[in-house]
Amino acid sequence: xxxxxxxxxxxxxxxxxxxxxxxxxxxxxxxxxxxxxxxxxxxxxxxxxxxxxxxxxxxxxxxxxxxxxxxxxxxxxxxxxxxxxxxxxxxxxxxxxxxxxxxxxxxxxxxxxxxxxxxxxxxxxxxxxxxxxxxxxxxxxxxxxxxxxxxxxxxxxxxxxxxxxxxxxxxxxxxxxxxxxxxxxxxxxxxxxxxxxxxxxxxxxxxxxxxxxxxxxxxxxxxxxxxxxxxxxxxxxxx
Amino acid sequence: xxxxxxxxxxxxxxxxxxxxxxxxxxxxxxxxxxxxxxxxxxxxxxxxxxxxxxxxxxxxxxxxxxxxxxxxxxxxxxxxxxxxxxxxxxxxxxxxxxxxxxxxxxxxxxxxxxxxxxxxxxxxxxxxxxxxxxxxxxxxxxxxxxxxxxxxxxxxxxxxxxxxxxxxxxxxxxxxxxxxxxxxxxxxxxxxxxxxxxxxxxxxxxxxxxxxxxxxxxxxxxxxxxxxxxxxxxxxxxxxxxxxxxxxxxxxxxxxxxxxxxxxxxxxxxxxxxxxxxxxxxxxxxxxxxxxxxxxxxxxxxxxxxxxxxxxxxxxxxxxxxxxxxxxxxxxxxxxxxxxxxxxxxxxxxxxxxxxxxxxxxxxxxxxxxxxxxxxxxxxxxxxxxxxxxxxxxxxxxxxxxxx
Numbered sequence: 001x002x003x004x005x006x007x008x009x010x011x012x013x014x015x016x017x018x019x020x021x022x023x024x025x026x027x028x029x030x031x032x033x034x035x036x037x038x039x040x041x042x043x044x045x046x047x048x049x050x051x052x053x054x055x056x057x058x059x060x061x062x063x064x065x066x067x068x069x070x071x072x073x074x075x076x077x078x079x080x081x082x083x084x085x086x087x088x089x090x091x092x093x094x095x096x097x098x099x100x101x102x103x104x105x106x107x108x109x110x111x112x113x114x115x116x117x118x119x120x121x122x123x124x125x126x127x128x129x130x131x132x133x134x135x136x137x138x139x140x141x142x143x144x145x146x147x148x149x150x151x152x153x154x155x156x157x158x159x160x161x162x163x164x165x166x167x168x169x170x171x172x173x174x175x176x177x178x179x180x181x182x183x184x185x186x187x188x189x190x191x192x193x194x195x196x197x198x199x200x201x202x203x204x205x206x207x208x209x210x211x212x213x214x215x216x217x218x219x220x221x222x223x224x225x226x227x228x229x230x231x232x233x234x235x236x237x238x239x
Numbered sequence: 240x241x242x243x244x245x246x247x248x249x250x251x252x253x254x255x256x257x258x259x260x261x262x263x264x265x266x267x268x269x270x271x272x273x274x275x276x277x278x279x280x281x282x283x284x285x286x287x288x289x290x291x292x293x294x295x296x297x298x299x300x301x302x303x304x305x306x307x308x309x310x311x312x313x314x315x316x317x318x319x320x321x322x323x324x325x326x327x328x329x330x331x332x333x334x335x336x337x338x339x340x341x342x343x344x345x346x347x348x349x350x351x352x353x354x355x356x357x358x359x360x361x362x363x364x365x366x367x368x369x370x371x372x373x374x375x376x377x378x379x380x381x382x383x384x385x386x387x388x389x390x391x392x393x394x395x396x397x398x399x400x401x402x403x404x405x406x407x408x409x410x411x412x413x414x415x416x417x418x419x420x421x422x423x424x425x426x427x428x429x430x431x432x433x434x435x436x437x438x439x440x441x442x443x444x445x446x447x448x449x450x451x452x453x454x455x456x457x458x459x460x461x462x463x464x465x466x467x468x469x470x471x472x473x474x475x476x477x478x479x480x481x482x483x484x485x486x487x488x489x490x491x492x493x494x495x496x497x498x499x500x501x502x503x504x505x506x507x508x509x510x511x512x513x514x515x516x517x518x519x520x521x522x523x524x525x526x527x528x529x530x531x532x533x534x535x536x537x538x539x540x541x542x543x544x545x546x547x548x549x550x551x552x553x554x555x556x557x558x559x560x561x562x563x564x565x566x567x568x569x570x571x572x573x574x575x576x577x578x579x580x581x582x583x584x585x586x587x588x589x590x591x592x593x594x595x596x597x598x599x600x601x602x603x604x605x606x607x608x609x610x611x612x613x614x615x616x617x618x619x620x621x622x623x624x625x626x627x628x629x630x631x632x633x634x635x636x637x638x639x640x641x642x643x
Contacts, residue, residue, distance in 0.1 A: 057556065057636045078560050085558020096553050096640060100255045112244055113558040157557065 003066075004164065004196050005031040005054060010063035012049050012219075023049040024060070025219035031198065033164070036191040038207035039200045041216030047200050048169065050216070054198065055088055055167045056080040068164075085113050089158025089166045093173040095150045097142040103129060103153045104138040110161045128156040132186065148179035155186060159195070166190060168199040172206050184209045245563070249570040256543075263539040264579040266532025267616050271583025272590055273525035274612040275604060279591035281518040282603040288514055289470070297470045299370050300477060300502040301342075302330075302463040302484070320459040321488065321497045324447070327364070327463045329483060335467045335476040338366035341460035343450045349443055350415040351403040358399050359442045360416060362450025363464075370466040378410045378425030381446050389448040394425040396442035419453055421445065470507045477502060526615065532579065533619035540572050540627035551631050552639025565632040572624020573617060580616030584609055 012024040024046045031037060039047045052058035053065060056072060057080075065072040067083065075083070090096075097106045107125040116124070129138055132152040142150050151171060158166055168187065172180035180203075188209055191197050201207050208227075215223040253260045289297075304321040324341050331339040343362040348355055364386055368374050381392050393416065400409050409423045430439050451457055467476045477500050484498055544551070551564055588604050595602040
């Protein structure tokens with residue numbers, strides 16, 4: 001499989017007042033198209049920073065990032081927004097739905113910024129909600145939906161513009177075990193359909209859905225573990 | 240993002256906060272309504288002033304014989320005989336001129352029965368009443384026929400009428416002026432004293448031709464009174480008359496005029512300056528309220544940006560560009576101010592009608608003042624919406640997403 005994401009020697013330094021915080025200290029990672037990766041590590045280990053950079057929300061202080069062989073550091077803000085719009089879908093721990101918009105309006109959102117006409121937007125969003133088992137919930141507001149349903153709306157939004165990569169930042173962090181398994185089954189299905197999935201998680205049983213586990217510590221990749229298809233559902237060793 | 244979509248997104252956001260949107264708009268509503276009401280009131284006041292000026296002779300000018308030398312010393316003003324009555328007829332043909340009356344005056348004894356009164360005797364033409372906006376209260380004024388035939392008719396001023404006739408009706412009576420008998424055909428309404436204290440009703444008016452032939456035995460006039468359409472025409476009329484009379488009097492280019500034109504332009508100009516100052520003053524006071532309304536919009540938009548930080552973060556994460564966010568918030572601000580503008584125009588028109596009921600002034604809601612207020616509201620919306628909108632668009636998506 002071809003490499004979809006290549007990061008080389010990434011450094012990220014934040015200024016916190018007078019103190020420099022080194023969030024990333026030389027991360028090198030190659031992700032192939034269609035991979036399902038779990039990123040683990042204690043808080044402050046730099047995994048979220050890496051996700052932000054991969055998601056084109058942030059730029060590294062130094063190092064290189066190639067997305068589908070394009071050097072991201074050469075792009076301006078508008079081009080980054082375009083990549084977020086078309087190539088990357090975000091799923092967050094707290095769902096991040098617009099609270100005063102209905103489910104379907106939330107799902108449509110990326111299409112608005114892609115300039116898709118409204119009738120087509122509506123049709124695509126309805127389809128996406130249907131695929132995630134949310135038929136009949138189109139006009140519901142997020143507060144009228146359960147956590148699992150909200151996360152499914154968020155996933156529908158993440159895939160509506162057919163991105164090749166899904167970035168999930170602790171997607172099950174606010175969900176109970178059963179719902180978490182449901183959501184993970186959705187991710188697995190999306191992965192089978194060819195999406196590259198990168199997921200941050202603290203939970204080993206959730207991380208176990210991935211075929212490759214990357215463990216972060218102190219801004220570096222501490223450990224990488226490949227798991228064969230047969231062992232996929234076995235628990236991951238604790239870090 | 241195309242403008243229509245941007246507008247719909249903004250409209251939805253505004254509808255979700257109805258009460259707040261309405262309260263924010265209120266500032267602009269009041270501002271626009273105030274501008275329109277104030278401007279229309281001052282326009283109405285200006286019109287009243289203009290009407291008053293016209294009735295005070297603000298649109299008239301007087302041609303006197305004699306020259307006004309550069310040193311300001313006059314050579315026998317009004318006592319020379321360089322103005323023939325034909326000049327008056329020539330002036331009447333000028334485009335700006337509406338009425339012309341030759342004037343000759345003297346003082347005479349008027350007698351009725353055993354009563355007599357010493358008064359000003361003035362020869363004029365029928366135009367005299369229109370030039371001065373001064374009409375007979377009883378009977379009528381003399382006509383052009385009377386002028387042509389130099390008829391022995393007269394119209395009495397109020398003071399003369401009451402002194403000679405008391406409570407009796409003077410109409411149709413015959414009085415003696417000098418040694419000649421005149422028929423009284425009318426009595427003028429009372430106009431009172433001049434600012435200098437001279438009683439203007441102490442007068443007897445007769446046809447100027449009668450005055451020339453029967454009383455004074457001359458063929459010139461003392462001066463010529465002229466009225467023009469509006470006071471604005473006065474400078475042009477003055478130039479026209481000067482040119483015409485120089486030609487008629489055959490005055491060579493390097494010679495001085497043997498007449499001079501007196502206008503009340505100074506006073507008129509001063510009054511117009513005052514009314515212009517009033518318009519600017521009231522308009523700017525009203526504009527301040529519009530600016531205050533704009534600051535209200537900015538305030539609410541800033542609150543809104545802070546409140547919706549996470550929304551902005553989400554929008555950016557799914558691909559909104561800086562420009563998209565900027566336009567969305569700008570449209571919200573402009574929509575607020577323009578909605579306020581439209582409601583303000585309606586209220587402003589209503590307000591000016593109501594204040595015209597109270598003040599009894601005609602209020603003029605001009606298209607210009609509506610356009611001005613509306614345009615100003617739009618500019619206020621853009622100006623005060625720009626800062627919050629640019630603040631929103633400059634947010635860091637990561638921090639915006641983390642915002643609680």
